[in-house]
Structure formats: C-alpha cells, structure tokens
Amino acid sequence: MTRHTWRGAMTACAAGALLVGPLAVGSTAAASDPGSTSPHELGIEQKVDPGIARALERDLGISRGDAAARLTFQARAAGIEDALERRLGASFAGAWVDPTANVLYVGVADQGAAAAVQAAGAKAVVVDDTLAELEGWQASLDAATPAAADQVPSWYVDVVTNSVVVSVRPGGEATAQALIERAGVPAGSVSFEATEEAPQTYIDIVGGNAYYIGSGSRCSVGFAVTGGFVTAGHCGRSGATTTSPSGTFAGSSFPGNDYAWVRAASGNTPVGAVNRYDGSRVTVAGSTDAAVGASVCRSGSTTGWHCGTIQARGASVTYSQGTVSGLIRTNVCAEPGDSGGSLIAGTQAQGVTSGGSGNCSSGGTTYFQPVNEILSAYGLTLTTGGGTTPPPTTACTGYAASYQGSLSSGAAVAQPSGGSVTVTRSGTFRLCLAGPSGADFDLYLQKRSGTTWSTVGQGTTSSNNEAFTYNGTAGTYRYVVLAYSGSGSYVLGATTP
The missing domain is CATH 3.30.300.50 (GMP Synthetase; Chain A, domain 3)
Structure with a gap:
C-alpha cells in the first residue's frame, strides 16, 4: 500500500452517502415497560442538552x-x-x-x-491492514520504548489513513526510524506526523469536582461509580488518602495505563453528573464508546468546559514517567490543572484526562484514559443520572386517567399500554408526568394521521416532571414517555376532552 511518509495533520473524510437504513442495529434499549422501545421507533428524536449544543457551537463553529x-x-x-x-x-x-x-x-x-x-x-x-494488525504493530512500538522519549512523544492507530501514526518532534527523525525498525513494524504501514507537542501529566486538577491527595496536591473526579469515583492513575498510588471527598485509592496504574479508582468514605454520595462550569451539570447516562470523528466535551478546573473531536482510539503517548497506551486522542484543549477530568460525548462517559500538550488559546492535543477500561479493570459500575426511586403516589393526581411504568435510560414507551385513545370532540388535553428524582423524563402527545404519528404537544424540560395542555380536535392519540436520562418509575396523568 502506498502512503505519504510524512504528513502535517489528519486528513478529513470526503463526504459520502448519508447514514441510512436500520438505525438501531445492536442498540435496542432495555426497559421495564412492556412494549418499550427506542425513541426513534416511536417517531421521537431525542433532544440535545442545550448547554452541550452551546459549547459545540462555541468551540466547533456549528x-x-x-x-x-x-x-x-x-x-x-x-x-x-x-x-x-x-x-x-x-x-x-x-x-x-x-x-x-x-x-x-x-x-x-x-x-x-x-x-x-x-x-x-x-x-x-x-x-490493506486490519485493525488487529495495526493494533499489534502499535503494541510492538509500546514494547520498544524510543531511545529519546522527548523526540517521539506519541503514536496511535489512525483508522482513517489505515496506518500507525508516529508523532516526531524536530530533530527526532532518526530516533523514530530506529524505533520502527526495532519494533519490526512494516514501513508501508507507518505514517509520520511532525509535531511540537511535549505531553505532560496534569496533576493539580479538578474535573466534575475537586479532590485533594495527601498533603495538598489536587486532582479531579472523573466519573462517579458505585462506592467512589474513577480518576487518572498519575494522581495517586494505591493506599493514598483523599479529602473533599474523603477516601482511599483502592487501585492505581501508571504508567502503562493511566487509571485509578478511589473508594469514598461513608457520607460521600456518588452522583452521575459532570460539572459544566456554567452553574449546571451534564447527566451521565452510560458509557457507550463514540466513534473516531465524534464530537466530545471535557470538564476541568483550569479551563472549564471545552469541546473538540476524537482523532483516534488506542493511542500511545510517552510521558517523562513512561509510555501509556490505549488512550483516546483528541483535539480538545486542556492545560495543567485539567488532569483527571471527564470526557463525555453527549451523555455518554468516554474517559478521564491523562495529559497532553498545547493550551486553550492556541489549541492542543489531549489524551484520555477510556472509562470502560477502568470499569472493567476494577469491576466497577458507573453511576448514571437519576435513580430508581418511584415517584410519590400523589404525583399527577386529579387527572381522569393514570398510567404507571418503569423505563431504563434512553428507552421510550407509548401509553396506554402501547395503544391509543380515541377522542370524539375538540377540546383541551391536560397531561402530567412525574419521573424519578434526579432523572430527565419527557412527555409527548402524538396524533395519528393514516399510518403515521405526529407529535402535536410536548414537555421536554431538563426536569423529571412535565406538564402541559394542548387544544386538539377529534382523532386518535397516544402518550409517549421518554427516559432521556436516568432510569426508574413514572406516573402519567391524562385528561382528554
């Protein structure tokens, strides 16, 4: 395969056919309600948190x-x-x-x-090359540490160019060539990338919330898990104690990896959310990996909330302490003090800040330890927004009809019982939804026209509770409940004309 030996930056994909066809392949949402399904199947496009949309508008110019x-x-x-x-x-x-x-x-x-x-x-x-082959050659590079680490700061699999990209600082060409030869990587499967980056770990940091290690060094909570939280491994060794929240590093790995988890002391409550530094929080709904090219946002105490794009998965980077592999490479900016913070795509947790280069004035490269690897390594369960506490029995009282159920995050269901109601005259619909505390449940009123359903009224605030009225005509209607984020029980009240 013929490739450019050197390149200045990752090339963008040419536009092609729009993604069409089966849109829920392998991703059917689980839920407790009989007949629950994906929002798409019910004609509901999930809303996007306006704060995330604003940040993408600011940072990506869209x-x-x-x-x-x-x-x-x-x-x-x-x-x-x-x-x-x-x-x-x-x-x-x-x-x-x-x-x-x-x-x-x-x-x-x-x-x-x-x-x-x-x-x-x-x-x-x-x-020409499979992903397994490229990852195998990257692993060979991981095992063959460069003679001068500061000259070859990182390498990663670039699926777009189907190559292993080796980043080289000025004057490091000979070191890079020697590394490739020593690792036994085929020359035709390598691309070189000129870079000025000099990655470093970000020690004095806060992500969603600050915590302190030992006598005063500061790092960030990456994501809450049952019993504590995950963070960057370079923040502390196993056995180190923390304050605000108080706890102990129950596991830590760095270099090689850059992950750790802290077992929090009693009285500290894990919350499935990320600090957005504008007075609000993003709910964490899960940890589905986003694809290369996907838009993501990062939270950190020095520079706040910033967004960018995933450039590669499984990247390797060499810090002064050693090589860390398996990282997410992004063009999200970060600065010293942002380490350990949260990387999120929409409402899906992606990773915790490891390190990088550049700044948020001129831009830079930042690497993240994938969160799913941390969860797997320690057998942890990610804390997601909301809970499973049923709403009070008095919720949405005073309505002619009442429906109850339970949904998992991302799922939707049509009421009553997957069916519909027939209204014989014009008048006002009164609708009310009470979802679990801390969750974001939405309510839609849909009317049938022939074989299709159209949304005619909706309550889509960021709250777990919704209520609205709609002046409609005679016809066939249904109520759609969507668990935008969080899981648990709900009560739906409805009065028709």
Missing part, C-alpha cells in the same frame, strides 16, 4: 441545530459500529465518522465484507 443533529447521529452510529465489528470479525479495520456530513465509514480488509457494511447503512472503505 449551529445549535447542527450540533443536535450531529449528537443524535453519533449515538445511532455507535450502535451500528459495534454490531459491524462483531459481524465482520478479522476483516474489520476500524470505523470513523465524518461529522460535517454525518456519514459513518467502516474500514474492511476484504472486498467481500463491503456489502455487509453497506447493508447496515454505513459506507465501506476497502483497506
């Missing part, structure tokens, strides 16, 4: 409407990518999105696998 469309597309593309990776097996060569055209590309090392990709609604790109 409109809030485009931001909403992009985040919705990314969530659907992640499910398709996961299903195709399992189906394609050894021929899978990675996946990435073109955020400007909302296209999902999937690399395949076998022309015969392209049809399966197209059938799933993605665009196939036939390449």
Whole structure:
C-alpha cells in the first residue's frame, strides 16, 4: 500500500452517502415497560442538552441545530459500529465518522465484507491492514520504548489513513526510524506526523469536582461509580488518602495505563453528573464508546468546559514517567490543572484526562484514559443520572386517567399500554408526568394521521416532571414517555376532552 511518509495533520473524510437504513442495529434499549422501545421507533428524536449544543457551537463553529443533529447521529452510529465489528470479525479495520456530513465509514480488509457494511447503512472503505494488525504493530512500538522519549512523544492507530501514526518532534527523525525498525513494524504501514507537542501529566486538577491527595496536591473526579469515583492513575498510588471527598485509592496504574479508582468514605454520595462550569451539570447516562470523528466535551478546573473531536482510539503517548497506551486522542484543549477530568460525548462517559500538550488559546492535543477500561479493570459500575426511586403516589393526581411504568435510560414507551385513545370532540388535553428524582423524563402527545404519528404537544424540560395542555380536535392519540436520562418509575396523568 502506498502512503505519504510524512504528513502535517489528519486528513478529513470526503463526504459520502448519508447514514441510512436500520438505525438501531445492536442498540435496542432495555426497559421495564412492556412494549418499550427506542425513541426513534416511536417517531421521537431525542433532544440535545442545550448547554452541550452551546459549547459545540462555541468551540466547533456549528449551529445549535447542527450540533443536535450531529449528537443524535453519533449515538445511532455507535450502535451500528459495534454490531459491524462483531459481524465482520478479522476483516474489520476500524470505523470513523465524518461529522460535517454525518456519514459513518467502516474500514474492511476484504472486498467481500463491503456489502455487509453497506447493508447496515454505513459506507465501506476497502483497506490493506486490519485493525488487529495495526493494533499489534502499535503494541510492538509500546514494547520498544524510543531511545529519546522527548523526540517521539506519541503514536496511535489512525483508522482513517489505515496506518500507525508516529508523532516526531524536530530533530527526532532518526530516533523514530530506529524505533520502527526495532519494533519490526512494516514501513508501508507507518505514517509520520511532525509535531511540537511535549505531553505532560496534569496533576493539580479538578474535573466534575475537586479532590485533594495527601498533603495538598489536587486532582479531579472523573466519573462517579458505585462506592467512589474513577480518576487518572498519575494522581495517586494505591493506599493514598483523599479529602473533599474523603477516601482511599483502592487501585492505581501508571504508567502503562493511566487509571485509578478511589473508594469514598461513608457520607460521600456518588452522583452521575459532570460539572459544566456554567452553574449546571451534564447527566451521565452510560458509557457507550463514540466513534473516531465524534464530537466530545471535557470538564476541568483550569479551563472549564471545552469541546473538540476524537482523532483516534488506542493511542500511545510517552510521558517523562513512561509510555501509556490505549488512550483516546483528541483535539480538545486542556492545560495543567485539567488532569483527571471527564470526557463525555453527549451523555455518554468516554474517559478521564491523562495529559497532553498545547493550551486553550492556541489549541492542543489531549489524551484520555477510556472509562470502560477502568470499569472493567476494577469491576466497577458507573453511576448514571437519576435513580430508581418511584415517584410519590400523589404525583399527577386529579387527572381522569393514570398510567404507571418503569423505563431504563434512553428507552421510550407509548401509553396506554402501547395503544391509543380515541377522542370524539375538540377540546383541551391536560397531561402530567412525574419521573424519578434526579432523572430527565419527557412527555409527548402524538396524533395519528393514516399510518403515521405526529407529535402535536410536548414537555421536554431538563426536569423529571412535565406538564402541559394542548387544544386538539377529534382523532386518535397516544402518550409517549421518554427516559432521556436516568432510569426508574413514572406516573402519567391524562385528561382528554
């Protein structure tokens, strides 16, 4: 395969066919309500947190409407990518999105696998090397540490160019070539990237909330888990104590990895949310991996809330303390003091800040330890927004009809019991929804026209409770409850004309 030996920056994907076809491949939401399904199946496009849309507008220069469309597309593309990776097996060569055209590309090392990709609604790109081969060569580089680490600061698998990209500082060309030869990586599968970056760990930091280690060094809570929180491994060794919240490092790994988890002392309550530094918080709904090219946002105490794009997954970076592999590489800016903070795509947790280079004035490169690896390493459960506490029995009282159920985050259900109600005269609909505390449940009123349903009224605030009225005509209606974030029980009250 012919490749450019040197390159200045990652190339963007050319626009292609829009992602169409089955949009819920491998991503059906689980829920307790009989008949519950994905919002898309009920004609509901999930709303996008306005704060996230504003940050993407500010940092990526896109409109809030485009931001909403992009985040919705990314969530659907992640499910398709996961299903195709399992189906394609050894021929899978990675996946990435073109955020400007909302296209999902999937690399395949076998022309015969392209049809399966197209059938799933993605665009196939036939390449020479499989993802497993590229990751194997990256692992070889991990084992062959460069003679001068400051000259070759990072390397990563770039699925877009189907190569292992090695970043080289000025004067480090010979060191990079020697590293590749020592690792036994085929020259045709390597791209070089000139860089000025000099990665460093961010010790004095806060993400969602600050915590302090030992006699005063500060780091951030990455994401809450049952019994404590996860953070960067370079923040503290196993056994180190913390304050605000108080706890103990129950596990820590750095270098090689850059993850840790802190077991919090009693009286500290994990909350499934990330500080957005504008007086509000983003609810954490899960930890589905976003694709390369996806838009993400980071939270940190020095520079606050900033957004950017995933450039690669599984990247390796060499700090002065040693090489860390398996990281998410992004162009989200960060500065010293932001380490350990949260990286999130929409409402899906992605990783915790490891380190990087640059700043939030001129831009930079930041690396994140994937959160799912931390959860797996220590057998932890991510804390998500809301809870399972049923609403009070007095919620939404005074309505002619009442419906109850339970939903998992991201699922939706039509009431009554997946069916509909027939209204024989014009008048006012009064609707009320009471969801679990801390969650964000939404309510939609839909009217049938022929074989399709259209939303005619809705309550979509960031609260767990919704109430609205609608002046309608005779016809067939249904009520759709959506668990936008958080899980638990709800009560729906309805009065029709």
